[in-house]
Amino acid sequence: MALSHLKSLQALELALRLGSLRAAGRMLWITPAAVGQRIKALEDYLGIDLVVRGRSGLRPTSELSGALEHLRAAFHELDTVATMLNLQRGEEIHVAATSDFADFWLKPRIGSFIAEHPHVLFCINGEGDAPLRIGQVDCEISFGPQRPNSRDDLLFRDFVLPISSPENTRRISNVALRERLEGFPLLHLDFYKEDPSTPNWAAWIKAQRLRRTEPNRGIRFQRIKLALEAVRANAGLTICGLALLGPYIDDGTLSLPFAVSTGQWTHHAFQAHFRPDALLRPQVKRFREWLVAQAAVTRDWLLQRVQSAKPLQRPGRR
């Protein structure tokens, strides 16, 4: 007959060491109620009380006090084991993400995750606190078609339309709508090239019935970042997605020279793929939950930004 209630003993030791169920719950990543249940289960099993809640703190009962020393020793030994086996290591999470996604979306937000998980070290596209290891990517984030039956998390679709600097938007507004782009430099961004529903300049101009000679002329960019730098340098307009640009749109660093209704939801989407065995690690699991939750915020922001202009047309969700 080997001993049972291991988790109860762990909760008991931790709660007494930290002085509260709440603190123990934080360590165990469970609610205080669950800690109390664990302890109570053991008390019910033994038929005796093990802890008393004194004024602002827990104390062991006399029945437990003799055994407490051994309990502490046991979990101290287990901690040693855990350290030697690297069981509760300061966890590393390796992420491979489309550069623009990493720069514009992930890196600005990752601080909020690290704040809650100080022990986690990140390696994003080979850079960060954790050293690079080949073939050990826990999470891949890409922009592409949604694969059916895949376990990947769909983060959000994008909404593409012309983007400009505030200065150029002002300049353009003085020109009649149909002529606005005539003679104006167009920047071509290939990031969305594979997406079937994202128009290039020629298609967009045609759909909007504008006039523009040689709409395919102009500098091409592979990365959103570089295209936006050119836009901000007043080098021209580009068709780009809004999803990654929330802060820039909100603070006016970038602006929309045409109505939101001239834009288009992408068919492709930002998606996260996690290595199944990486999800065994609780920190990776929590990163995934955080990622999905953050993505939902962005999705809602984008949805509201677009819907306020064209309330009848909603993108598919999930």
Place this chain on the structure above:
Amino acid sequence: MALSHLKSLQALELALRLGSLRAAGRMLWITPAAVGQRIKALEDYLGIDLVVRGRSGLRPTSELSGALEHLRAAFHELDTVATMLNLQRGEEIHVAATSDFADFWLKPRIGSFIAEHPHVLFCINGEGDAPLRIGQVDCEISFGPQRPNSRDDLLFRDFVLPISSPENTRRISNVALRERLEGFPLLHLDFYKEDPSTPNWAAWIKAQRLRRTEPNRGIRFQRIKLALEAVRANAGLTICGLALLGPYIDDGTLSLPFAVSTGQWTHHAFQAHFRPDALLRPQVKRFREWLVAQAAVTRDWLLQRVQSAKPLQRPGRR
């Protein structure tokens, strides 16, 4: 971040100490497959192997060997805690059962349970290995009406009919059926008195259309045991249930002077009631499972014994 996989660590330590998953499973009261799963879960989590299966035995891998000492120490400390808290005590089970049930049914069978659970001490109606404690009965077994909505386990109903010694059966058989009981001493057993469907001698004789003057005369017994002693001493016949008498019927110590079809299923039944908090203890839980299983054997034996004579009339089950 407190450590996880406590059960895995326990299984690991135990399997390495005992040398096989099977042996560890016996200690943990789980299947060998489950022990293997526990260990594998930890191996998968860590991404390394922890044990190798050598020739007839398990060995720790080099990754584990350093930590093994601490692992052993940890569970040794926990064993100490368990002993001090009386967590894995040599368990006592206190049973209060109708005397006749205890004597005829429970005590003859209890050895098979003890054989599998050597550490369990029994106290049956105040007697046995464990000392008597007031108000601490874990299991009550009674014969009575089935209470609706109760959590009690119905063990079996009884089947009542006249019982005699083999000698008296032989003697009686020479007399014509209707006259068989005339002048023959009748013993009255009160054990089944409260049961609405058990006939007394007068009712049984009337139902069978036999002749017998003053069928209510005769010695009365409270306990089956005493009535049967009188029957075996050829002091007369009694109406009694078969359920507790299996061995005596099978080996011919007792016999049936009338056809089985003259008998009757009782309305009352033998039932076991377990204190809810006693069922928290695994040994009590296992005793309950054993009890129910043994009862099913008796029920089947009785059913077959009765059905072979009157195949169309079946008692309700459960």
Place this chain on the structure above:
DNA sequence: GCAAGCACTAAAGATAATCTTTAGCTTATT
């Protein structure tokens, strides 16, 4: 050598332990 027995592994489905949520209670604090 070859079957037979034993021990472990794998995958699925079933079971049971465990957790979260919500609401309520008690004790300390302002």
Place this chain on the structure above:
DNA sequence: AATAAGCTAAAGATTATCTTTAGTGCTTGC
């Protein structure tokens, strides 16, 4: 006295864990 913080209780949901069944490899005996 009101508020806040921490614990408890009960329910339902979620996971972890176990059993079952089938399959593989290794030892043992013939």
